[in-house]
Amino acid sequence: MRIVIDPTRCHGHGTCAALLEEYMELDKWHYPLVHNDKLRDVHLESAKRAVQLCPELAIKIVDN
Amino acid sequence: MNESVSTSIMAPSGSRRLSLSWETSLRTGNPDISYAGDFELRSKSRVTLAEHISNYGRIPTGLSLNMIIETLRVANLTGRGGARFPMYRKIDAVANARTKKAIYIVANGSESEPLSRKDSSLLRANPHLVLDGMSIIAEVLGAKAGYIYVKDKEAHVAINAALRERRDRGINEVRVSVVEAPPGYVSGQETSVVRRIERGPALPRFSTDRLATSGIKGAPTLLSNVETFANAALILRFGGDWYRSGGVGYDSGTRLLTISGSVARPGVYEVNPGVSVAALLREAGASSVRALLVGGYFGGWINVRDESDLNFSFDDHTLADRKLNIGAGIIGVLSKDTCPVVEAAGIVEYLSRQSAGQCGPCVFGLPEISTAFARIALSSNVEKGIAELRSVIPLVEHRGGCQHPDGVIGLVRSTVGAFGDEIKLHKSGNCSVVGVNHRSVLLPTPKMNSGMSSIGGK
Numbered sequence: 001m002r003i004v005i006d007p008t009r010c011h012g013h014g015t016c017a018a019l020l021e022e023y024m025e026l027d028k029w030h031y032p033l034v035h036n037d038k039l040r041d042v043h044l045e046s047a048k049r050a051v052q053l054c055p056e057l058a059i060k061i062v063d064n
Numbered sequence: 065m066n067e068s069v070s071t072s073i074m075a076p077s078g079s080r081r082l083s084l085s086w087e088t089s090l091r092t093g094n095p096d097i098s099y100a101g102d103f104e105l106r107s108k109s110r111v112t113l114a115e116h117i118s119n120y121g122r123i124p125t126g127l128s129l130n131m132i133i134e135t136l137r138v139a140n141l142t143g144r145g146g147a148r149f150p151m152y153r154k155i156d157a158v159a160n161a162r163t164k165k166a167i168y169i170v171a172n173g174s175e176s177e178p179l180s181r182k183d184s185s186l187l188r189a190n191p192h193l194v195l196d197g198m199s200i201i202a203e204v205l206g207a208k209a210g211y212i213y214v215k216d217k218e219a220h221v222a223i224n225a226a227l228r229e230r231r232d233r234g235i236n237e238v239r240v241s242v243v244e245a246p247p248g249y250v251s252g253q254e255t256s257v258v259r260r261i262e263r264g265p266a267l268p269r270f271s272t273d274r275l276a277t278s279g280i281k282g283a284p285t286l287l288s289n290v291e292t293f294a295n296a297a298l299i300l301r302f303g304g305d306w307y308r309s310g311g312v313g314y315d316s317g318t319r320l321l322t323i324s325g326s327v328a329r330p331g332v333y334e335v336n337p338g339v340s341v342a343a344l345l346r347e348a349g350a351s352s353v354r355a356l357l358v359g360g361y362f363g364g365w366i367n368v369r370d371e372s373d374l375n376f377s378f379d380d381h382t383l384a385d386r387k388l389n390i391g392a393g394i395i396g397v398l399s400k401d402t403c404p405v406v407e408a409a410g411i412v413e414y415l416s417r418q419s420a421g422q423c424g425p426c427v428f429g430l431p432e433i434s435t436a437f438a439r440i441a442l443s444s445n446v447e448k449g450i451a452e453l454r455s456v457i458p459l460v461e462h463r464g465g466c467q468h469p470d471g472v473i474g475l476v477r478s479t480v481g482a483f484g485d486e487i488k489l490h491k492s493g494n495c496s497v498v499g500v501n502h503r504s505v506l507l508p509t510p511k512m513n514s515g516m517s518s519i520g521g522k
Contacts, residue, residue, distance in 0.1 A: 004272060006270040006465065007270060007422070007423035007424070007425065007426075007463060007464060007465045008267075008268070008269065008270045008420075008422040008423055008465035009270070010423070010424065011424070012424050027425070027459050028459070029424050029425070029428040029429075029459075030424075031424040031425055031463075033459065033463070062272065
């Protein structure tokens with residue numbers, strides 16, 4: 001599974017970075033900078049919450 | 065392999081295949097180069113359907129999918145919009161997309177690159193060749209509809225006139241509509257084209273799918289540059305081996321180029337790959353060359369220290385050895401009275417204002433890159449500029465929803481890589497161009513756009 005953020009939708013709310021700090025951090029403009037997109041099972045619940053809570057529907061979990 | 069020629073028409077030879085210059089007197093002395101003229105100069109009218117058929121023969125019909133794929137594979141036809149993707153593989157991917165949805169076919173002639181004129185020239189002069197390519201491929205794919213996406217108003221008029229002629233003659237083919245491309249550098253990106261055809265804004269869309277499987281309205285979509293379709297129309301008439309008789313094996317056929325900047329004869333050229341760059345520049349009337357911008361604003365530079373730097377073959381492989389790509393067929397020429405680093409900074413600044421405004425790293429990062437780069441170009445503080453570029457580029461690269469930010473970064477890297485000698489001068493507060501009068505040569509200006517009612521944009 002992979003974390004995919006649509007950069008055209010993302011407005012830098014930062015919810016995902018708060019929930020998935022193992023995978024990303026916020027850059028100086030407050031946009032998520034993903035350094036590892038390979039989602040591990042142990043973080044699946046956090047990732048699902050990030051998907052639900054993103055006000056822009058910008059983050060997705062995709063297969064492979 | 066299909067090498068049958070369906071008519072008694074002689075296949076065109078040399079560098080005059082796309083017939084941009086058949087009726088003009090602007091032939092060059094070099095058989096590998098033909099000149100279609102400057103936009104302002106050229107008054108050549110559109111080739112009518114009757115003339116077109118007399119030039120090239122009838123539109124081939126009844127070709128099978130396998131025959132088309134195999135012929136285009138043998139021809140080694142690659143995308144002429146800049147991506148160089150093999151056309152036969154694109155067709156194959158669309159044909160094999162697992163879907164019940166209708167298939168769409170799109171010819172991109174938007175030419176949003178300000179230094180390019182070749183697509184508008186082709187569409188103004190010979191729209192039937194583009195329509196033939198779309199028609200043949202659409203038929204074999206069973207495409208529901210075709211679109212030509214175009215910015216130039218005269219090209220628009222020429223296509224509509226050509227479509228009328230085809231209807232009047234009763235040619236039974238896919239219905240093609242012209243969609244107007246709005247101004248803006250990003251309006252020509254593939255996903256922008258798809259959104260515009262869907263009646264949305266001409267802005268890039270982020271997608272993890274390819275257009276071949278999910279394009280217009282989520283349906284398989286074959287999208288290629290107009291010159292690619294024109295070449296396909298010739299290849300499917302005269303065969304893959306005929307096509308490869310021009311150019312060099314791995315870079316076959318001919319290529320349309322727009323040469324601009326400090327040259328006496330700017331405009332559109334049709335050339336055989338393998339011709340020497342020096343010969344090409346001689347025909348264009350370049351002298352005292354300082355640098356070449358190859359591939360347009362997302363391209364790269366050649367630092368010309370002396371004449372021998374121009375003695376190489378113009379073809380994909382030789383350019384790739386120099387980390388260059390001809391892109392949409394663009395060569396910008398700077399003479400010795402222009403500082404290439406200053407010129408590049410102007411382009412970077414222009415591009416930073418051309419962001420679609422959709423992605424944070426592009427919106428905030430490109431102006432920072434432009435400011436940092438200006439410190440280098442203006443010799444104000446080169447070290448600080450380099451340090452700032454090092455810190456901001458990783459925050460921008462690969463983070464856009466389209467190629468725009470990465471294209472800008474590519475140009476910045478190429479400039480710094482190619483002009484170490486010039487940048488060294490800038491470090492000490494100097495510049496190779498004495499009496500600095502930096503009039504931009506390669507940026508869009510009202511004059512440059514005067515021959516074209518709407519291209520270039522703001």
